[in-house]
Amino acid sequence: MALFSKKDKYIRINPNRSAIEAPQPKPEVPDELFSQCPGCKHTIYQKDLGSERLCPKCGYTFRISAVERLQLTIDPGSFIELFTGIETKDPLKFPNYKKKLATVRELTGLDEAVLTGTAKIGGHKVALGIMDSNFIMASMGSVVGEKITRLFELATEEKLPVVLFTASGGARMQEGIVSLMQMAKISAAVQRHSKAGLFYLTVLTDPTTGGVTASFAMEGDIIIAESQALVGFAGRRVIESTVREQLPDNFQKAEFLQEHGFVDVIVQRSDMRSTIADLLAFHGGK
Incomplete structure (x- = not known):
């Protein structure tokens, strides 16, 4: 008798075995279908935000482009765009600045961070x-300053009210002191x-900060703000490190500014067009 039995040549398979399914790849959900609301943190289906881009859970006001805001605000077909084709001379020859401008123009369809013209409301x-934060955070450079200045000059000449939606991260660092000069330049035209x-109405949207806040954004005869818009000059951390105090949680929010007299009224986006129209009528709009 052999000490060791011979191994079978083949593996025996149980005919009654249950099939094992190969793992299937998880379906991919396109990123653009959903957004997380910064207010309530819920995941929101994009179509549920509607054209006004409002969270259906908490009413949070999402940022929108200048073109989207234009469509929500004006009488259909009334907009005539003005002051196009103005380009910066890139005074500092800042590295890759012109390349960045070209890229952002292609992405946004705008020539600069502010859309200007005449319309009916x-x-x-x-x-x-209308300033657009998608264009280099709507930073204020020489072209932004020139377009807004020309807008006020046209309004003065034609005796028109000015409606200006502000949004900005501040001065455009790529243009240095030329950018800062726009604060005084625009303010002189406002004066x-x-x-x-003539009537000047500003609408502060999220975010309105830096040199824009320190100049023409706060010079309106009436100052409207969208709900929860961030409005300020320096950043929260900079201020806290300077004054060495803990700031309130809602510091620099539109509601806080209204409470302290810097904003006249907070208007929901769904009511913005009718509110502006009423104010224009009250102030003798054409």
């Missing part, structure tokens, strides 16, 4: 400016418009 003709007895 509730039948009232206005000089209209000439005011001396002519």
Whole structure:
């Protein structure tokens, strides 16, 4: 008798075995289908935000482009764009600045961080400016300053009210002191418009900060803000490290500014068009 039995040549398979399914790849969900609300942290289906881009859970106001805001605000077909084709001379020859501008222009379809022209809102003709944070965070450079200045000059000449939606991360660092000069330049044009007895309405949107806040954003005859918009000059951490104090949680939010007299009224995006139209009518809009 052999000490060791011979191994079978083949592996025996149980005919009654249960099949094992190969793992299937998980279905991929495109990123653009859902967004997380910064307010309530819920995951929101994009279509549920609607054209006004409002969270259906908490009413949080999402950022929108200048073109989207234009469509929500004006009378259909009334917008005439002005002051296009103005380009920066890149005074500092800042590395890759012109390349960055070209890329952002292609992505946004805008030539700069502010859309300017004339339009009608509730039948009232206005000089209209809308800043777009998708364009280098709507930073204020020489072209932004020139377009807004020309808008006020046109409004003064044609005796039109100005409606300006602000959004900005501040001065455009790639243009240095030329960028900072736009604060005084625009403010001078605002003053000439005011001396002519004309109405200027600003709408502060998220975020409105830096040199824009320190100049024309806060110079309106009436200052409206969107709910929960961030409005300020320096950043929260910079201020806290300077004053060495803990700031309130809602510091630099539109509601906090209204409470302390810096904002006249907070208007929901769904009511913005009708509110602006009423204010234009009250102030003698054409």
